[in-house]
Amino acid sequence: MSELLVGDLYRFQDLLNAEEAAVVERVRAFLAAEVVPIANDHWARAEFPFPLIKGFADLGLAGRKRSNLLSGWLAMEMGHADASMATFFGVHAGLAMGSIETCGSPEQQERWLPAMARFDKIGAFALTEPSGGSDVAAGLHTTARRDGDHWVLNGAKRWIGNATFADLTVVWARDVADDQVKGFVVGKDTPGFVATRIENKIALRIVQNADITLTDCVVPEADRLQLGNNFKDTARILRQTRSGVAWQAVGVMLAAYEIALKYAKEREQFGRPIGSFQLVQDLLVRMLGNVTASLGMVVRLTQLQDAGEFRDEHSALAKAYTTTRMREVVGWARELLAGNGIVLDYGIGRFVADAEALYSYEGTREINTLIVGRAVTGLSAFV
Numbered sequence: 001m002s003e004l005l006v007g008d009l010y011r012f013q014d015l016l017n018a019e020e021a022a023v024v025e026r027v028r029a030f031l032a033a034e035v036v037p038i039a040n041d042h043w044a045r046a047e048f049p050f051p052l053i054k055g056f057a058d059l060g061l062a063g064r065k066r067s068n069l070l071s072g073w074l075a076m077e078m079g080h081a082d083a084s085m086a087t088f089f090g091v092h093a094g095l096a097m098g099s100i101e102t103c104g105s106p107e108q109q110e111r112w113l114p115a116m117a118r119f120d121k122i123g124a125f126a127l128t129e130p131s132g133g134s135d136v137a138a139g140l141h142t143t144a145r146r147d148g149d150h151w152v153l154n155g156a157k158r159w160i161g162n163a164t165f166a167d168l169t170v171v172w173a174r175d176v177a178d179d180q181v182k183g184f185v186v187g188k189d190t191p192g193f194v195a196t197r198i199e200n201k202i203a204l205r206i207v208q209n210a211d212i213t214l215t216d217c218v219v220p221e222a223d224r225l226q227l228g229n230n231f232k233d234t235a236r237i238l239r240q241t242r243s244g245v246a247w248q249a250v251g252v253m254l255a256a257y258e259i260a261l262k263y264a265k266e267r268e269q270f271g272r273p274i275g276s277f278q279l280v281q282d283l284l285v286r287m288l289g290n291v292t293a294s295l296g297m298v299v300r301l302t303q304l305q306d307a308g309e310f311r312d313e314h315s316a317l318a319k320a321y322t323t324t325r326m327r328e329v330v331g332w333a334r335e336l337l338a339g340n341g342i343v344l345d346y347g348i349g350r351f352v353a354d355a356e357a358l359y360s361y362e363g364t365r366e367i368n369t370l371i372v373g374r375a376v377t378g379l380s381a382f383v
Helices: 018-045 054-058 068-081 083-103 106-117 231-266 276-307 312-342 348-360 365-379
Strands: 124-126 141-148 149-162 168-175 181-187 193-196 209-218
Touching: 018 054, 018 083, 018 168, 018 348, 068 083, 068 231, 068 276, 083 106, 083 124, 083 168, 083 181, 083 231, 083 348, 106 193, 124 149, 149 168, 149 181, 149 312, 168 348, 181 209, 181 231, 231 312, 231 348, 276 312, 276 348, 312 348
Parallel strands: 124 168, 141 168
Antiparallel strands: 141 149, 149 209, 168 181, 193 209
16 A cells, blocks of 8 residues: 555545555656656746656556546646646546547547557647637537538637647537537647647646637548537536546645645744644644545545446536635645745745646636536526
8 A cells, every 4th residue: 555645634545445556656656756856847947848748658547447536546646746747637638538538439439549548649628718718618609610521610729738739639619500519639730720839827837738729620520529419518528527626636735735744844933843833733734624625525526426426516516615725725835834935946836826727727616616506506597
């Protein structure tokens, strides 16, 4: 059994079986040896560590069937190491591969998924648009027009992770004939497809987010996801990946708590470690409480997934709650480190900044709140 994470006070890791624990140990060792040492430097330079792709491929995680508990735990481990690399993996293996697995025909799955599982081909997922995010279900402006055996795509996408270097991007567009949302797999060299890196980000700086423009972009009917015929199909993918973001948020919390606890034991003021002061211990216990409550929530969430009783409100509540608690934890950790908390050197600054992105993507707190509110009241408060 792998060593417990510092913040796993209730020993949730003991729920993993021996085989799952071995996978966690292998992934944790890779992240500690390869990702953590380079994360601050690449974050500061906003550069993606391309040599690490082979390391992720060698782990054999993408496309592998496993329990939702293990999948969630791995997302947490990645968030604990670096939220950007967790996002890279989540976009590729979750959103892009998940779209093809959920909405692709057997032939399409066989055509794309094995290469993506080997990381020979990297995927991206293009749903959000420059003029719309939360309202994308009804307000998707990117269009798809059938022309014989092809489709012509026009529009724009924004905040598309991996898109500057992805080999293929799953693009969601509205069919002008029936007004339904459909998915298309678009190769990076397709004429009319242009991905431009978004600059000057203050969060997830390692992630290569892009603005995409689609200008008379021709895609064969064979590359339209055959089982993705409306936004309900898209939502099935988001329900699953939203859970992954909740787990990532717990990972960020765990890292912040770990950094703060270590600092409190080592930093001395007034002749003794600051961890011996009551107000510092109060901050640490607040952090640990948030971590423990959030970890308990996502563990139960994956149990519902594994039992086939998983609904939209389950992942929505987990995403809204854990990312809110995450914001508190990274803020308290920064507070505990005082001035040293605003530089990368002590480890917490990157997590403070990256938490802002996790808080917003995969559905804002407000949108996820309305999803849960609709479920518990039976009344929709969406505009």
